Amino acid sequence: MTSGLNLNTLDGLLLYLTAIFGGFLVALWLGLVFWTYRDIRARTPDRLLRVLAALMIALLNVPGVIIYLILRPPRTLDEEYQHTLEEEALLSEIEERPVCPGCGSRTQSNWQVCPSCHTRLRRPCSQCGKMMELPWKICPYCATPAPGVRTEAPPLVPPGL
Numbered sequence: 001m002t003s004g005l006n007l008n009t010l011d012g013l014l015l016y017l018t019a020i021f022g023g024f025l026v027a028l029w030l031g032l033v034f035w036t037y038r039d040i041r042a043r044t045p046d047r048l049l050r051v052l053a054a055l056m057i058a059l060l061n062v063p064g065v066i067i068y069l070i071l072r073p074p075r076t077l078d079e080e081y082q083h084t085l086e087e088e089a090l091l092s093e094i095e096e097r098p099v100c101p102g103c104g105s106r107t108q109s110n111w112q113v114c115p116s117c118h119t120r121l122r123r124p125c126s127q128c129g130k131m132m133e134l135p136w137k138i139c140p141y142c143a144t145p146a147p148g149v150r151t152e153a154p155p156l157v158p159p160g161l
Contacts, residue, residue: 029058029061032057032061032062032064032065033054033057033058036053036054036056036057036064036065036068037050037053037054039072040053040054040068040072042076042077042078043072043073043075043076043077044073044077045077053068053072056068098121100114100116100117100119100121101119101121102114102117102119103116103117103119105117107121109131110122110131112124112131120134121134122134123146125139125141125142125144125146126144126146126147127139127142127144128141128142128144130142132146
């Protein structure tokens with residue numbers, strides 16, 4: 001009678017462990033399906049791809065996860081957006097650099113002449129020495145008039161006087 005009791009106890013324990021292991025496998029399987037759906041949702045706006053990725057995991061389980069990890073888009077939509085912003089910032093920085101009116105090469109804001117074609121780009125202020133654009137009539141830093149420029153307009157004299 002003790003051997004029959006031990007067999008029943010062993011069978012019950014085995015059934016209990018099998019149920020726990022099966023529950024674990026089902027939870028793992030469902031977790032992989034939900035994880036895949038959330039991951040693909042962050043990587044693509046295409047609903048068909050979202051459903052297909054989740055179905056692939058539901059049907060193939062762990063091999064499906066491996067296939068998904070190989071085929072999924074490398075960046076999330078947020079990472080793509082950040083990358084695009086970085087590219088635009090770099091392009092705007094490049095476009096903001098001045099160009100030489102003579103040869104079109106990129107110049108620096110503190111250069112007096114273009115090193116490629118020797119075109120005069122700016123002139124130093126006679127008072128403070130800071131660089132001024134050629135068309136400027138007065139230094140914006142120290143308010144000194146540029147050489148050869150009158151400080152005030154000539155008086156208007158009506159004709160015939």
